[in-house]
Amino acid sequence: MKDILVTGGAGYIGSHTAVELIAAGYRPILVDNFSNTDERLLEGMARITGQEPIVHRGDCCDLEFMRTLFQQYTFAGVIHFAAYKAVGESVAQPLKYYHNNIVSLTNLLQLLEVFEVRSLVFSSSCTVYGQPEQLPIREDGPENKATSPYGCTKQIGEQILSDFYRAHSDFTIGMLRYFNPIGAHPSGWIGELPFGVPNNLVPFLTQATAGHRQALTVFGADYDTPDGSCIRDFIHVVDLAKAHVKTLDFLMRQTSCCEAINLGQGKGNSVFEVIQTFEAVNGVQVPHSIGARRAGDVVQIWADASKAKRLLDWQTELTLGDALRDAWNWQCHLDKG
Numbered sequence: 001m002k003d004i005l006v007t008g009g010a011g012y013i014g015s016h017t018a019v020e021l022i023a024a025g026y027r028p029i030l031v032d033n034f035s036n037t038d039e040r041l042l043e044g045m046a047r048i049t050g051q052e053p054i055v056h057r058g059d060c061c062d063l064e065f066m067r068t069l070f071q072q073y074t075f076a077g078v079i080h081f082a083a084y085k086a087v088g089e090s091v092a093q094p095l096k097y098y099h100n101n102i103v104s105l106t107n108l109l110q111l112l113e114v115f116e117v118r119s120l121v122f123s124s125s126c127t128v129y130g131q132p133e134q135l136p137i138r139e140d141g142p143e144n145k146a147t148s149p150y151g152c153t154k155q156i157g158e159q160i161l162s163d164f165y166r167a168h169s170d171f172t173i174g175m176l177r178y179f180n181p182i183g184a185h186p187s188g189w190i191g192e193l194p195f196g197v198p199n200n201l202v203p204f205l206t207q208a209t210a211g212h213r214q215a216l217t218v219f220g221a222d223y224d225t226p227d228g229s230c231i232r233d234f235i236h237v238v239d240l241a242k243a244h245v246k247t248l249d250f251l252m253r254q255t256s257c258c259e260a261i262n263l264g265q266g267k268g269n270s271v272f273e274v275i276q277t278f279e280a281v282n283g284v285q286v287p288h289s290i291g292a293r294r295a296g297d298v299v300q301i302w303a304d305a306s307k308a309k310r311l312l313d314w315q316t317e318l319t320l321g322d323a324l325r326d327a328w329n330w331q332c333h334l335d336k337g
């Protein structure tokens with residue numbers, strides 16, 4: 001059985017990916033500093049898979065700690081999720097973001113080189129595109145200036161990987177540009193667990209609907225879009241997790257590659273459409289009001305997802321409605337304790 005190091009493996013996307021890795025016959029070895037997740041996701045993973053996750057508590061910026069993992073296991077590949085991801089916080093605390101997101105990556109690359117682990121999947125983001133001029137956006141489309149330090153760390157991360165690859169052409173690297181991951185495992189045992197007030201749309205929406213927050217504010221209804229609200233490409237986290245397994249399979253079949261790949265549905269939905277769909281699939285009302293635009297938001301973005309189909313034989317199977325049903329199921333699970 002192949003061991004795969006999954007950094008940030010106890011987090012939202014990491015936990016769903018670990019579940020899919022196990023289903024595909026891999027053995028995920030998780031590392032997490034638990035700075036933005038908690039033990040509940042480990043328990044949930046155990047319930048879904050029937051096995052206790054193998055998890056090491058520690059920080060990817062700690063090179064010596066990471067080295068002990070590479071000494072202990074023979075990794076066939078690495079999926080690197082561990083990073084900070086809150087756009088607003090990155091504006092307030094840029095050094096925290098540059099340090100954590102960049103040092104963890106360069107540490108990892110040093111160890112991959114020394115221990116000759118040649119396949120790496122990197123969590124990137126559609127944020128590298130800024131506000132695209134043409135939609136849908138392809139991987140070879142122009143990158144605009146990122147609108148936050150968080151976005152810059154993803155652009156720099158991709159740059160570091162491209163430079164590293166140029167010097168090490170025997171590596172296989174996938175840089176996965178996620179659009180907007182939402183939803184939860186259909187079992188309700190794992191899902192998004194943000195600490196404090198959620199920044200992202202769907203966790204805020206579920207918590208507001210459950211009565212834990214005040215009404216959801218729609219950040220701007222005066223954009224130049226059909227209903228005035230922003231448009232995003234929302235992707236079910238289980239589809240996203242499966243894409244990581246397919247990427248790993250693909251990288252292991254290659255002898256040399258460094259590819260950026262969009263992961264999205266290939267279509268956009270507006271914030272109002274999310275609210276309406278959530279109400280329709282769950283039979284609940286979402287308390288909401290219209291507020292001011294949020295600084296730094298792009299107006300609209302959705303993926304050209306054809307490269308993922310071509311290279312990975314992957315495309316989304318789940319709909320926006322599926323994701324919003326599963327997000328609400330997860331919230332209800334949490335509330336029941």
Ligand code: UD1
Nearest residue numbers: 085087125126127199200201204217218219230271294297
């Ligand atoms: C952004 C990045 C994404 C990154 C994510 C990390 C872009 C295009 N996307 O997602 O790559 O992974 O941050 O956090 O840069 N909204 C409301 N009310 C709310 C919350 C959100 O109306 O309370 C709206 C936002 O204005 C936006 C949409 O919902 O139009 C989605 O927002 P959010 O879930 O925060 O994700 P992005 O900002 O799109």
